[in-house]
């Protein structure tokens with residue numbers, strides 16, 4: 001019964017089913033492993049039982065494995081997986097800043113270069129999206145691939161049977177950013193002045209739509225800080241609608257770094273419509289547009305296929321680094 005449920009929960013991910021093991025775990029290369037969360041108690045019942053993961057690691061990679069836990073939402077005692085465990089916390093379905101991706105690559109590279117028998121195990125909750133983002137970054141880092149689509153496709157084939165590995169558009173965008181970083185070096189951080197957001201969707205005609213703008217701040221690269229919500233009084237945002245297009249106008253709103261824009265409706269109840277992530281240093285020109293529903297992160301079923309969103313900027317300036 002438990003095995004059946006585990007198979008249902010792991011959906012189309014490739015499982016390791018040899019020598020009596022049956023784990024939601026895939027070798028992406030012979031030294032890089034992606035797996036679902038090593039669960040204890042109730043979670044071990046429907047994901048990978050931690051004890052079975054430990055037995056797997058001891059059986060095939062005794063003294064030669066290191067684990068990276070990407071979950072911000074869960075943790076376990078590292079000693080239960082041999083002690084050689086690091087965390088780079090990310091939120092489910094979200095991006096990791098480039099410095100977190102670089103940190104991951106350096107940890108993996110350092111570990112794999114120590115001994116040719118060493119393997120690196122990465123997991124998040126399902127071991128698909130966040131793990132894929134980081135593993136694809138590493139595949140580019142070691143120049144196994146020279147562009148992000150090929151790295152993403154390779155990962156998807158190795159981890160799933162349906163070719164759907166990293167599917168969140170912003171996660172794919174950040175793999176592309178990381179590739180740009182590897183090829184061209186770090187970009188100058190820029191602040192951009194946001195003038196307008198235009199959202200086109202059938203929903204706009206009948207529903208109130210609000211936008212919450214957030215960024216990462218401080219040392220916790222996954223913790224979000226809200227900068228502005230268009231719903232709040234005093235946010236000084238103008239709103240005009242024409243047909244199925246809504247235009248929000250901003251004054252003096254400067255943004256920089258990794259930005260999350262979440263679109264919500266409060267009718268009939270508070271619900272997320274979709275969100276997007278981007279980094280201001282990678283915006284080319286004065287416009288950032290996503291013109292297809294499949295370019296939006298976790299779009300609600302109520303969004304029509306022809307919906308699109310554009311951000312318009314009127315100014316940019318290099319970000320002045322504050323002395324800490």
Ligand SMILES: CCCCCCCC(=O)OC[C@H](COP(=O)(O)O[C@H]1[C@H](O)[C@@H](OP(=O)(O)O)[C@H](OP(=O)(O)O)[C@@H](OP(=O)(O)O)[C@H]1O)OC(=O)CCCCCCC
Nearest residue numbers: 005008009046092093124125126127128129130131167168
């Ligand atoms: C009889 C019960 C049958 C259950 C059948 C469940 C069938 C089923 O849908 O199982 C899957 C669900 C949700 O599955 P998970 O709880 O594992 O959630 C997944 C996880 O968030 C992935 O992110 P990450 O951790 O890889 O970063 C995400 O990938 P992404 O961010 O790329 O979208 C994936 O989206 P996706 O689905 O691939 O679009 C989610 O499904 O499992 C549960 O909710 C746990 C259920 C626990 C049930 C316990 C019962 C005792």
